[in-house]
Amino acid sequence: xxxxxxxxxxxxxxxxxxxxxxxxxxxxxxxxxxxxxxxxxxxxxxxxxxxxxxxxxxxxxxxxxxxxxxxxxxxxxxxxxxxxxxxxxxxxxxxxxxxxxxxxxxxxxxxxxxxxxxxxxxxxxxxxxxxxxxxxxxxxxxxxxxxxxxxxxxxxxxxxxxxxxxxxxxxxxxxxxxxxxxxxxxxxxxxxxxxxxxxxxxxxxxxxxxxxxxxxxxxxxxxxxxxxxxxxxxxxxxxxxxxxxxxxxxxxxxxxxxxxxxxxxxxxxxxxxxxxxxxxxxx
Ligand SMILES: C[S@@+](CC[C@H](N)C(=O)[O-])C[C@H]1O[C@@H](n2cnc3c(N)ncnc32)[C@H](O)[C@@H]1O
Ligand SMILES: [Zn+2]
Numbered sequence: 001x002x003x004x005x006x007x008x009x010x011x012x013x014x015x016x017x018x019x020x021x022x023x024x025x026x027x028x029x030x031x032x033x034x035x036x037x038x039x040x041x042x043x044x045x046x047x048x049x050x051x052x053x054x055x056x057x058x059x060x061x062x063x064x065x066x067x068x069x070x071x072x073x074x075x076x077x078x079x080x081x082x083x084x085x086x087x088x089x090x091x092x093x094x095x096x097x098x099x100x101x102x103x104x105x106x107x108x109x110x111x112x113x114x115x116x117x118x119x120x121x122x123x124x125x126x127x128x129x130x131x132x133x134x135x136x137x138x139x140x141x142x143x144x145x146x147x148x149x150x151x152x153x154x155x156x157x158x159x160x161x162x163x164x165x166x167x168x169x170x171x172x173x174x175x176x177x178x179x180x181x182x183x184x185x186x187x188x189x190x191x192x193x194x195x196x197x198x199x200x201x202x203x204x205x206x207x208x209x210x211x212x213x214x215x216x217x218x219x220x221x222x223x224x225x226x227x228x229x230x231x232x233x234x235x236x237x238x239x240x241x242x243x244x245x246x247x248x249x250x251x252x253x254x255x256x257x258x259x260x261x262x263x264x265x266x267x268x269x270x271x272x273x274x275x276x277x278x279x280x281x282x283x
Pocket of ligand 1 (some may be wrong): 018022049050051059092093094095096097098099119120121122125141142158159160161162
């Protein structure tokens, strides 16, 4: 049985050779790379939503070089600490799977048997993710309509992806953990100084989300030295600045041969509070 639920009727999905199928006969093709498209056409807001092919390739190239490995290690440590012996883990907005796979490996190394799943709205991300990480269930879906049952997730990951808090509240079981990675004030500050005449610092805030209790905020801050232009451009292309930079700013960046840059993340650790009186189990 798949971790995922039917996006049309919320029923369980049985795994066939090349599809997932619910008891009501709704069937979803599994692509050759191994991910399943669970995004119904009427929920698709763009022809090819989410990160495009170039952004995904840039992210894969950059992450594979280990520049964000300290963040992955911090997530792994928090996941191992929070998870029970057989946790269901969902990475919402998983991209090409770098953190999803890292957390899975860490849980396995700690002797746990995770059921690991990732969703993203970008099929290009999942093509790369599913091909490289066959031990993880991947589906094209929106975080705003997760194809997952109520209270079916023990550990939820969200690394730089949309905050669909209502859905996160629905799928995370009471007592479950939510790891939410956001950029802190000085994240990529030196890159922004090259791109913009008047760069701004990221705002840092603590937001109390209904149904979630703050456990801790873990800072992950360090500097990277990007030694070649290829790495600088990959970093640029995987950020939202890629779409928001003037030609002059991009031209300044193109000329750089190397870059020293701060990386500044915060991992917000939440625990899903106990639900109140039992509500409807339907969604
Ligand atoms: C900044 S990337 C982060 C990817 C990955 N977590 C990482 O850190 O490598 C944001 C991701 O959110 C995805 N995304 C955007 N809107 C989404 C939505 N509504 N539901 C699910 N994923 C979404 C994008 O396709 C992209 O892969
Ligand atoms: Zn169905």
